[in-house]
Amino acid sequence: MDTIDLEVDALRDWLERGRPVTVLDIRSPVQREEWSIPGSVAVDAQTAMRASDPSSIGGISVPAGQPIVAVCAQGKSSVLAVRAMRENGIDAVSLKGGMQAWSLAWNVAYVELPGSVAQIIQVRRTGKGCLSYIVGSEGEAAVMDASVDPAIYLRIAEERDLVIRYVLDTHVHADHLSRSRTLADRCSAEIFLPEQDRVTYPFQALRDGESITAGAIEIQALHTPGHTLESTCFLVDGRALLTGDTLFPGAVGRPDLAASAEQARKRAHLLYATLRRIAALDPDIRILPGHASEPIPFDGKACGGRLGDVLKEVEMLRATEDAFVETLLSRIPQTPPNHLEIVRLNERGEFPGVDPTELEAGANRCAIS
Numbered sequence: 001m002d003t004i005d006l007e008v009d010a011l012r013d014w015l016e017r018g019r020p021v022t023v024l025d026i027r028s029p030v031q032r033e034e035w036s037i038p039g040s041v042a043v044d045a046q047t048a049m050r051a052s053d054p055s056s057i058g059g060i061s062v063p064a065g066q067p068i069v070a071v072c073a074q075g076k077s078s079v080l081a082v083r084a085m086r087e088n089g090i091d092a093v094s095l096k097g098g099m100q101a102w103s104l105a106w107n108v109a110y111v112e113l114p115g116s117v118a119q120i121i122q123v124r125r126t127g128k129g130c131l132s133y134i135v136g137s138e139g140e141a142a143v144m145d146a147s148v149d150p151a152i153y154l155r156i157a158e159e160r161d162l163v164i165r166y167v168l169d170t171h172v173h174a175d176h177l178s179r180s181r182t183l184a185d186r187c188s189a190e191i192f193l194p195e196q197d198r199v200t201y202p203f204q205a206l207r208d209g210e211s212i213t214a215g216a217i218e219i220q221a222l223h224t225p226g227h228t229l230e231s232t233c234f235l236v237d238g239r240a241l242l243t244g245d246t247l248f249p250g251a252v253g254r255p256d257l258a259a260s261a262e263q264a265r266k267r268a269h270l271l272y273a274t275l276r277r278i279a280a281l282d283p284d285i286r287i288l289p290g291h292a293s294e295p296i297p298f299d300g301k302a303c304g305g306r307l308g309d310v311l312k313e314v315e316m317l318r319a320t321e322d323a324f325v326e327t328l329l330s331r332i333p334q335t336p337p338n339h340l341e342i343v344r345l346n347e348r349g350e351f352p353g354v355d356p357t358e359l360e361a362g363a364n365r366c367a368i369s
């Protein structure tokens, strides 16, 4: 390899196609704990720099005959590591932009929904944990919670002979910039949002119980306040529930973002009622959440679970309402960096001149378990 840098898209493509590659993560253990590339190997960077044995870097055996990609936080020290490795006869490249650039990397999984004609494609932002969906039937599709470049949804839809007619968000996001408005503009789709007065651009409001139709399937809105006041879940063909940040396998949404302590307490009570309502649905419904708390492997396996199983994993739900609220409020994680600015831009629906990877830095912290 002549060039020292490898673009994020190229590594993403290699991993998606299952091409053998060794990804060497040269960051500190603390940085690695926050987020990492699936299948990557942690190495001691200092030892890697001094490596003189091509078969081993930092004491780790590196498979022969496959590319080595070094990754750091922003793609600077990985260039130095690659130079040192090359001087020692080890061919390697550096991931351009490092983990910050990797935050935009994505992969897909097809959701099996027995007995339904709905096609559901889970588009996973593996570099950050955001999950979005393309829901299609008979040539028409809706996209929910778009979080990657609109061109990606357009390409996936086209590959499956789907035309994106609708773009929806489950709520006003605080941890990533919504690409929904831009996507809707790109494909002249209608944009539907939960009824609220926060978003300032034109949209069609979806109220509790209202639905839209894509091909042969109905997508019904269930108003599920708690994570935010407008939070809404989408029931697809009566068989899958896209829960946004309301319910995750083993966890529930946080009630505190862009809220005072008093508002967070009120939202926690609302979340309890919401979760009781969801718990009364058919336990065989497939829960498809809006986020994953771990890097998402290139394994084609959809994140989510059967409602009955998901509920069993949420211990807090077996508590009384007051105990649920107290437990929830006592376990609030650190707030995502820049969340107030992200909310402001999402209410506006566009972010010209903003580098999303800078503003969206850091792991998702939406769930409380």
Ligand SMILES: [Fe+2]
Pocket (backbone or CB within 6 Å): 171, 172, 173, 174, 175, 227, 245, 366
């Ligand atoms: Fe959220």
